[in-house]
Amino acid sequence: MIAAEVPADEWSNVLIDVRGEGVRRLLWALPVVWYAVCPDRPLLLVMVRDPDGKQSDDFVFSTNLAMSPEMVASACAGRWSIEDSFRNVKQLLGGQDPQSWKDKGPERAAALSLWTYSAVWLWYVACHGAQAPWQPRPWYTAKRTPSFADALAALRRGLWAGRIFDASDPRSQLAKFPNALIDALGEAA
Numbered sequence: 400m401i402a403a404e405v406p407a408d409e410w411s412n413v414l415i416d417v418r419g420e421g422v423r424r425l426l427w428a429l430p431v432v433w434y435a436v437c438p439d440r441p442l443l444l445v446m447v448r449d450p451d452g453k454q455s456d457d458f459v460f461s462t463n464l465a466m467s468p469e470m471v472a473s474a475c476a477g478r479w480s481i482e483d484s485f486r487n488v489k490q491l492l493g494g495q496d497p498q499s500w501k502d503k504g505p506e507r508a509a510a511l512s513l514w515t516y517s518a519v520w521l522w523y524v525a526c527h528g529a530q531a532p533w534q535p536r537p538w539y540t541a542k543r544t545p546s547f548a549d550a551l552a553a554l555r556r557g558l559w560a561g562r563i564f565d566a567s568d569p570r571s572q573l574a575k576f577p578n579a580l581i582d583a584l585g586e587a588a
Contacts, residue, residue, distance in 0.1 A: 400528055403445070405427050409427055409437045410425040410426065410427050410448065410469065411426045411427070412424075412425055412450065413425075413426055413468075413469050413539070414469075415447075415469050415472045415473045415476065416473040416476065416477070417473070417476040417477075418476060418477060418479070418480060423450060423483055424447050424448065424449065424450065424472060425447070425448040425449075425450050426445060426446065426447055426448075426468040426469065426472060427445070427446045427448075427468075428443060428444065428445045428446070428468035428471075428478050429443075429444050430442070430443055430444070430446045431443075431466055432467055433460070437462070438510055440462070440563075441464060442460045442461065442462055442464075443461040443462075443463070443466065443468075443471060444458065444459075444460055445458075445461065445468045445471045446458055446459075446520075447459060447461075447472045451545065457472075457475070459471055459472060459475045461587075478542075483547075484516065484547075485515060487493035487547040487548075488512045488516050489512075491547060491548060491551055492512050492516060493512070494508070494509060494512030495515070497509065501504050519550050519554055520547070520550060521546070522550075522554060523550035523553060523554065526553075527550075527553060528558075531545070533545055533546075533552065533553070534552075534584070534586070535580065555586075
């Protein structure tokens with residue numbers, strides 16, 4: 400049975416916790432056996448639907464059949480920020496490919512990547528707070544909160560501007576260095 404075939408009266412209209420905010424969702428749950436993944440015991444399948452239809456349906460599985468569907472949906476929503484952090488550490492800081500493979504090197508490289516991620520966010524919050532230092536994009540006019548890529552670009556812009564302008568005489572040609580180039584350097588990896 401797919402989500403479109405579930406009768407409307409079988410969905411539960413509940414309030415779930417999505418990263419600290421109560422959000423209204425429709426839930427439908429069923430114990431299933433997924434032979435390819437976990438053939439020895441049943442899993443709890445929870446389908447999560449946005450009643451307004453703005454977001455696509457989510458399909459969430461749990462090995463704990465005693466958990467309520469609301470708890471499964473909330474736990475999955477709370478996990479998203481963790482998964483996003485891991486993705487950013489791997490893709491934007493290079494944490495997926497450490498250059499050391501001996502002894503505790505990979506563990507230390509992973510810890511350093513996660514520490515750097517935290518340090519960038521701490522710097523960003525301390526220096527920019529609620530300001531929006533990211534460059535406006537015509538395709539994303541509704542953006543209200545920064546991403547880690549925005550925080551990293553802001554840090555790079557600050558470092559490049561400091562390197563170029565602090566060492567130069569204000570009357571030199573470097574003082575006329577275009578801000579567009581600083582912004583481009585900040586966005587570059």
